[in-house]
Amino acid sequence: MKTLDADVIVVGGGVAGLACGKCLHEGSVPFLILEASGRIGGRLKTDPVEGFLLDHGFQVLQTAYPEAQRTLNYRSLDLRPFAPGAVVRLRGRFYRVADPLRGPRFALDTLFAPVGTLGDKMRVLRLVRRLCRMNADDLFRQREYSALDFLRREGFSERIIEAFFKPFFGGVCLDPEIHASSRVLQYVFWILAHGDAALPSQGIDSIPAQLASQMPEGCIRTHMRVKKIDAGQLVLENGEKLTCRAVVVATEGPEAARILGIGKPSGSRGVCCLYYAASEPPIQDKLIVLNGEGTGPISNLSVVSNVAPAYAPPGQALVAVTVVTVPDDCQEDPETLESAVRNQLRDWYGQQTRRWRLLKTYRIRHGLPLQRPPTPDPTRVDPRVRRGIYVCGEYRSVPSIQWAMLSGRRAAEAYMKDSGMKQTTDDARH
């Protein structure tokens, strides 16, 4: 009989697969992680380019993510927080807004900003207070609507929906019309009320790197694309066959559906991120800038180096521009998109932008899965597919680093439980 290559083989080296591997390692289960590409991290990758650090699409770690708190060492990630709040571009001007409890220095700015009515601002406060009295379980037991319907039911005006909620939550879910779940919207506000949006000082890929550093040598193999699971064997694209007791599929949703031959993938939301080198930062704030005007390609912008200085070489600034909806005439032509972005940047920040240098454009076709209600309660998703086959990944719950990592741990724990092992971790729900 052929000896096993490992007890468990995890397919995919994103944060879900790595969190699964970490938990298996802690349970002394021999495992292998097979990653199709040349490096681990999945959607959390960083490229060093001319002394800048470019994450594959602008993204942040929310420090209040319970699973991140449990799994990661924040101190060695050297997290750099954004200031709570945002700058909203509206009617040709910029306005700072923040929850006055978290960003009191912007309280007056917030009060007088034309980003919604006074009633809207009170409604935001009441909503955040209400959410703070709940735990995450409660959030996912609430009635679910599309975020847009929920905001209207809560009495928010169209003005604040257009100027704030669409650019903000549309950027989080990569869904500009905010049809994503009201539970996810509330979860995002809940998380923001309990912590900071932050960047590891040396790039977002420090997160998967930290997870990988805790595993024994040789248990992660790159350039290993799994083609199929066949009669208890994993067949790789290069023809190699591996055997194991159990498989955990930790790929993106569409690929998991292909490998397992189950379910239809929910569809994908793409995103485009353009990075510019500037000799001067256009703003000094550590705040994200939202496009509240509803025109032009830019969804949001951030001077990343204001928050994490190591993202740019000394004396330079790194500006990340996110485009959620790529205009039709720019779909196939990156230069047309860049020129549309530049026009808008010039409108926002004037002639200085002429000297900004485009460093790189990331076009990510599967940024996030499409998120429409119903959203399964992520705390109750079962990782078991069939005997010996488990699945994890953010797409079966709420797409984010939190749920990707939690789903990875839960798949490992399910395997250990099914094989009669004593569970090494408590089955904390978040």
Ligand SMILES: Cc1cc2nc3c(=O)[nH]c(=O)nc-3n(C[C@H](O)[C@H](O)[C@H](O)COP(=O)(O)OP(=O)(O)OC[C@H]3O[C@@H](n4cnc5c(N)ncnc54)[C@H](O)[C@@H]3O)c2cc1C
């Ligand atoms: C632009 C952008 C912004 C984001 N912003 C945030 C944010 O601010 N906060 C937040 O929490 N989340 C954010 N996210 C979401 C977050 O990045 C993802 O939810 C998370 O990284 C998903 O991890 P995963 O391990 O489930 O999947 P992935 O990271 O996609 O990992 C899957 C891995 O499987 C590998 N693979 C695929 N097929 C095979 C195969 N056949 N064989 C072997 N390996 C295979 C892939 O190469 C990949 O490495 C953002 C995502 C993007 C793209």
